[in-house]
Amino acid sequence: MKLSSIAKAATAAVVAGGLAFAAAAPAAQAAYPPVVNPTVSGPAAAKAGATATYSFNLGTTYAGKTVTVTINGKKTTVKVGADGKVTAGIKLPKKAGEYTIKVDGTTAKTTVTIGKAAKVKKVKVKKSGKKATLTATAPKGVKKVKVTIKVKGKKAIVKTVKVKKSGKFSYKFNAKKKGTYKVTLKFQASAKYFAKKATVKKVKL
Structure with a gap:
């Protein structure tokens, strides 16, 4: 076999081996693991424009992670405590309505009613x-x-x-x-x- 043929065969073997390794490699762990039965505490009704405190228990798998809490398109970034709980002071909209407060990337959410x-x-x-x-x-x-x-x-x-x-x-x-x-x-x-x-x-x- 010629030298060039040997080199090509070796290269093909390396590539094939790399593909096989990539296929066998385990999938990367999700940045946000699923939240099982998240608990939420905070007012169900509040005054327009007020600041209300909401606490989400995401579980200890979230301990130390940084998450984003969203209401009406406005986002607040907070860090999860060692106990898996995250507490955020949320500035509520100035107009009455029913709004959803959620932790992005998770199933944790609640609603707040402003006004009547x-x-x-x-x-x-x-x-x-x-x-x-x-x-x-x-x-x-x-x-x-x-x-x-x-x-x-x-x-x-x-x-x-x-x-x-x-x-x-x-x-x-x-x-x-x-x-x-x-x-x-x-x-x-x-x-x-x-x-x-x-x-x-x-x-x-």
């Missing part, structure tokens, strides 16, 4: 000629309401309406077409109230 769930009330629609006027009342402190009005065969009207201090607001729209109008109202959350569901009213005009 409420709806737009006293919805009325009155037609005059080819126009119609919508009147309604939102919870006090709410500044804006998203109004969506739809009738078959017409493009939906979508408008953000300002709310008075009393909570009352109104909106005048074109109602030339006869039919059933579907009015959907959902307000932007304030520090005290959030809209868990939109208010829907159907009226024939």
Whole structure:
């Protein structure tokens, strides 16, 4: 056998051996091992904009690790104690709503409710000629309401309406077409109230 042939054969053997070794090598341990039945302590309801303390028991496999706690896209990086517990002071959002607080990369999470769930009330629609006027009342402190009005065969009207201090607001729209109008109202959350569901009213005009 020529020298070049011997060299090629040796190289092929080394490569094959390396591939075999790589295939047999054990998989690297995950950076975040699974959390079994994580326990969480912290307020289930809190004031908008407040700082609340939450503690997650991740287990001793997490001892000494650095984890990230997230709420509404905002992240806080903290170190897990020797007992497997991590405690973080979380700055809560300034708007009411239901939020999830979680430890990224794990199954540990909890929810916090800020403010109260409420709806737009006293919805009325009155037609005059080819126009119609919508009147309604939102919870006090709410500044804006998203109004969506739809009738078959017409493009939906979508408008953000300002709310008075009393909570009352109104909106005048074109109602030339006869039919059933579907009015959907959902307000932007304030520090005290959030809209868990939109208010829907159907009226024939």
